[in-house]
Amino acid sequence: MLRRVTQRWRRSIQVRVVSSTLVVSAIVVALLGFVVLQQVKSGLIQAKLRSSVAEEQLGITNARTQLSSATGTPDVQALLQEVVQNLSPVQGGSEGGYEVVGYELVTGTDSRTQPALNPGLLKESVPQKLTDAVTAGNSQYYYTYTKLLYDTGATSPAGPKIVSHRGLAIGSSMQVPENSFNTYQFYYLFSLQQQEQTLALVWRTLLFSGVALVVLLAGIAWLVTRQVVTPVRMAARIAERLADGRLQERMKPKGEDDLARLAASFNKMAESLQRQIRRLEELSRIQRRFVSDVSHELRTPLTTVRMAADVLHDARADFDPASARSAELLQTQLDRFESLLGDLLEISRHDAGAASLEADAVDVRDLVRRVVDATEPLAARRGSVVTLHMPDEPCICEADGRRVERILRNLLVNAAEHGEGGAIVVLVVADDDVVAIAVRDHGIGLRPGESSLVFNRFWRADPARARTTGGTGLGLSIASEDARLHGGRLQAWGERGKGSQFLLTLPRLAGSVVMRSPIPVEPADASREESAEVGGGAPTVTRPAAAEPGGIVTLKARARRDQ
Amino acid sequence: MKGRVLVVDDDTALAEMLGIVLRGEGIEPFFVFDGDKALAAFRETKPDLVLLDLMLPGTDGIDVCRQIRAESGVPIVMLTAKSDTVDIVVGLESGADDYVVKPFKPKELVARLRARLRRTDEPTAESITIGDLTIDVAGHAVSRDGGQIALTPLEFDLLVALAKKPRHVFSREVLLEQVWGYRHAADTRLVNVHVQRLRSKVELDPESPEIVVTVRGVGYKAGPA
Numbered sequence: 001m002l003r004r005v006t007q008r009w010r011r012s013i014q015v016r017v018v019s020s021t022l023v024v025s026a027i028v029v030a031l032l033g034f035v036v037l038q039q040v041k042s043g044l045i046q047a048k049l050r051s052s053v054a055e056e057q058l059g060i061t062n063a064r065t066q067l068s069s070a071t072g073t074p075d076v077q078a079l080l081q082e083v084v085q086n087l088s089p090v091q092g093g094s095e096g097g098y099e100v101v102g103y104e105l106v107t108g109t110d111s112r113t114q115p116a117l118n119p120g121l122l123k124e125s126v127p128q129k130l131t132d133a134v135t136a137g138n139s140q141y142y143y144t145y146t147k148l149l150y151d152t153g154a155t156s157p158a159g160p161k162i163v164s165h166r167g168l169a170i171g172s173s174m175q176v177p178e179n180s181f182n183t184y185q186f187y188y189l190f191s192l193q194q195q196e197q198t199l200a201l202v203w204r205t206l207l208f209s210g211v212a213l214v215v216l217l218a219g220i221a222w223l224v225t226r227q228v229v230t231p232v233r234m235a236a237r238i239a240e241r242l243a244d245g246r247l248q249e250r251m252k253p254k255g256e257d258d259l260a261r262l263a264a265s266f267n268k269m270a271e272s273l274q275r276q277i278r279r280l281e282e283l284s285r286i287q288r289r290f291v292s293d294v295s296h297e298l299r300t301p302l303t304t305v306r307m308a309a310d311v312l313h314d315a316r317a318d319f320d321p322a323s324a325r326s327a328e329l330l331q332t333q334l335d336r337f338e339s340l341l342g343d344l345l346e347i348s349r350h351d352a353g354a355a356s357l358e359a360d361a362v363d364v365r366d367l368v369r370r371v372v373d374a375t376e377p378l379a380a381r382r383g384s385v386v387t388l389h390m391p392d393e394p395c396i397c398e399a400d401g402r403r404v405e406r407i408l409r410n411l412l413v414n415a416a417e418h419g420e421g422g423a424i425v426v427l428v429v430a431d432d433d434v435v436a437i438a439v440r441d442h443g444i445g446l447r448p449g450e451s452s453l454v455f456n457r458f459w460r461a462d463p464a465r466a467r468t469t470g471g472t473g474l475g476l477s478i479a480s481e482d483a484r485l486h487g488g489r490l491q492a493w494g495e496r497g498k499g500s501q502f503l504l505t506l507p508r509l510a511g512s513v514v515m516r517s518p519i520p521v522e523p524a525d526a527s528r529e530e531s532a533e534v535g536g537g538a539p540t541v542t543r544p545a546a547a548e549p550g551g552i553v554t555l556k557a558r559a560r561r562d563q
Numbered sequence: 564m565k566g567r568v569l570v571v572d573d574d575t576a577l578a579e580m581l582g583i584v585l586r587g588e589g590i591e592p593f594f595v596f597d598g599d600k601a602l603a604a605f606r607e608t609k610p611d612l613v614l615l616d617l618m619l620p621g622t623d624g625i626d627v628c629r630q631i632r633a634e635s636g637v638p639i640v641m642l643t644a645k646s647d648t649v650d651i652v653v654g655l656e657s658g659a660d661d662y663v664v665k666p667f668k669p670k671e672l673v674a675r676l677r678a679r680l681r682r683t684d685e686p687t688a689e690s691i692t693i694g695d696l697t698i699d700v701a702g703h704a705v706s707r708d709g710g711q712i713a714l715t716p717l718e719f720d721l722l723v724a725l726a727k728k729p730r731h732v733f734s735r736e737v738l739l740e741q742v743w744g745y746r747h748a749a750d751t752r753l754v755n756v757h758v759q760r761l762r763s764k765v766e767l768d769p770e771s772p773e774i775v776v777t778v779r780g781v782g783y784k785a786g787p788a
Contacts, residue, residue, distance in 0.1 A: 292647070308580055360755075
């Protein structure tokens with residue numbers, strides 16, 4: 001899940017742009033909302049404070065008048081109650097209203113009045129520090145924020161149920177000379193509930209509009225990137241089609257904006273690619289044509305020479321020894337010339353990409369058996385015995401029988417020529433996807449690093465020695481090209497003194513590519529011989545089985561089915 | 564066995580050399596050096612076999628092959644310098660029975676010519692029925708519902724080889740040996756093209772053959788699967 005998300009993040013510009021827009025705009029909107037909320041809050045509070053102070057000052061004046069006019073020594077408590085009654089707003093102390101509490105300040109006594117309107121108001125609603133400030137100071141008024149606590153009257157198991165909401169407490173004290181200089185204190189408790197509700201409303205509004213804004217921004221980002229990304233994706237799609245060889249694919253430029261320019265330059269690129277590829281195709285065609293012409297022009301006179309040499313060769317018994325030997329040499333060298341010409345033409349056909357695969361369902365065992373039958377006499381002349389290990393069931397493989405036979409013949413002839421009379425083992429193994437044929441000899445083997453060189457053109461293990469054996473030096477190059485044409489691979493392993501093994505792996509279905517082989521390129525008996533040899537002496541290091549990357553014929557199939 | 568072979572080749576040196584080799588084998592050669600004159604020469608000499616170079620000035624070998632095939636089933640062996648499958652298949656499809664790629668050894672060429680000249684030596688007087696086809700082996704005739712089907716001698720040999728052992732699966736190599744007289748050289752294209760040519764003549768629907776059936780990975784057989 002997480003991987004899928006990160007993958008989408010990495011692969012889609014749209015996802016990246018939309019999500020970053022989302023995050024950034026959310027942060028900005030949150031900051032903005034916070035500032036707005038603070039502004040609104042302080043504005044509301046300031047306004048409330050101003051109006052509350054005015055209200056209180058007016059009340060205090062009224063109270064002073066009322067208290068001054070009281071004559072005699074009335075019941076102070078009752079008087080205060082009356083004053084408070086008068087000061088309290090006419091209707092409801094709840095929203096926008098206030099509570100008034102009065103004191104007669106007599107040291108040591110608490111002569112607090114009950115609020116006129118709401119008897120549930122607890123005396124803790126007037127904070128102690130305000131009372132202290134009012135008592136000590138001589139300002140006209142003091143204020144602080146507090147919590148208005150109400151006893152609802154209902155009781156819960158935890159005690160009396162108390163409701164609290166935010167409030168503003170303003171207090172003033174006064175001495176009334178007419179009334180025996182008693183000090184009175186009055187506290188106005190303003191509820192801030194309304195402001196709180198307003199703030200909550202503002203907060204809700206800000207929240208909703210903020211979220212809406214963020215979503216909208218993300219949506220806009222999505223739309224905008226879509227406009228950019230859609231043509232880019234189209235370009236990617238068309239580039240892929242171009243890569244698949246559909247060279248006539250083009251983008252459709254719309255308008256004159258940057259994307260249209262992208263489309264135009266993309267098309268220009270495609271155009272130039274197409275031109276280049278056409279040119280190369282033309283070159284390849286010309287080369288193919290040239291090869292074919294050369295082939296024809298060379299082959300016709302060669303045929304005549306060949307036949308003439310044959311006639312001379314047949315008649316050599318009647319010649320003098322020098323002429324007879326000349327006829328023989330002519331014959332053998334013509335053979336060599338012919339095979340060289342044939343190989344060169346074949347290689348150049350591969351180089352020109354003109355080699356085509358005539359894939360047909362064949363039983364690889366038949367091919368192997370035929371090639372082994374044909375090369376056995378040669379091996380026998382060199383003293384080698386060819387052993388064949390094959391599965392009993394058919395190894396059907398969609399392959400070009402002619403080419404596969406050529407590869408196998410090459411491998412077996414090589415094994416016979418370099419096998420130095422040792423046993424030659426041919427092993428065929430098939431699984432669901434591939435058929436592998438290993439040709440193992442026990443001859444001179446290969447020096448370190450040579451296993452990557454054997455497929456090089458005209459490469460010879462030992463220049464001095466190679467002249468005695470036939471072969472054009474192109475056999476293995478052609479074999480590896482043939483294997484590649486099948487989507488298969490041809491690998492070599494060899495070690496000095498232990499012989500060598502060539503491994504051909506072919507896909508069973510034409511058009512697929514060999515990824516692995518059921519037979520390791522290094523034969524199993526190689527390491528066994530090794531451990532037998534090591535004994536107590538210094539261990540010898542076994543060469544890595546596979547040659548360097550260049551040596552392993554691991555090539556992508558370009559197998560064409562011309563059928 | 565004496566044979567008359569018409570050599571159609573523009574290369575005089577090669578033609579002369581061919582003449583030497585053929586005469587040495589007791590075959591009587593006739594020569595024509597121009598594709599345009601090939602058909603006239605063919606009508607005039609009535610050879611037992613035509614040895615035809617594919618690259619000719621004037622009418623090219625493919626067209627000459629078609630012209631001759633249009634009026635005769637005489638064996639045609641192509642000489643070609645091109646061993647590319649396309650060239651060979653085109654040559655075979657134009658009606659050639661066999662081909663030899665230059666440069667060839669004289670013995671190889673003679674063996675091919677002899678195989679084509681020999682034909683089925685022991686005509687067994689019998690009639691084979693395969694599917695709805697009736698094959699008159701001695702009379703070299705194939706018919707379906709009384710209607711004759713014209714086959715070249717090679718196509719006829721191929722059909723007979725398959726039909727003689729119905730349901731027996733022949734590998735391409737065995738067919739090459741029995742019909743073309745090859746020993747080792749295996750070129751299955753020869754078989755494939757001729758089977759296709761045969762099918763186009765004897766099958767009701769060459770796309771889904773019922774007379775000559777392909778056995779995947781092995782070869783061909785006559786009769787229903």
